[in-house]
Amino acid sequence: MKRLLKKIELLEILVTGCRIHPAYRAIRPATGRCSPCVKMWKARQKLNNLVEKEEE
Numbered sequence: 696m697k698r699l700l701k702k703i704e705l706l707e708i709l710v711t712g713c714r715i716h717p718a719y720r721a722i723r724p725a726t727g728r729c730s731p732c733v734k735m736w737k738a739r740q741k742l743n744n745l746v747e748k749e750e751e
């Protein structure tokens with residue numbers, strides 16, 4: 696249950712996105728200068744880790 700809440704939290708970050716770069720969908724690493732984009736990229740990686748753990 697805790698994992699689900701964490702997932703929702705991460706998804707919200709991705710859905711909210713970056714106001715400066717609305718086209719950025721965290722498919723590729725962020726350039727590193729824009730904090731909302733970096734935040735999105737980190738959220739995407741955490742989300743991927745959570746999904747991988749579930750599949751084990």
Ligand SMILES: [Zn+2]
Nearest residue numbers: 713716729732
């Ligand atoms: Zn950005």
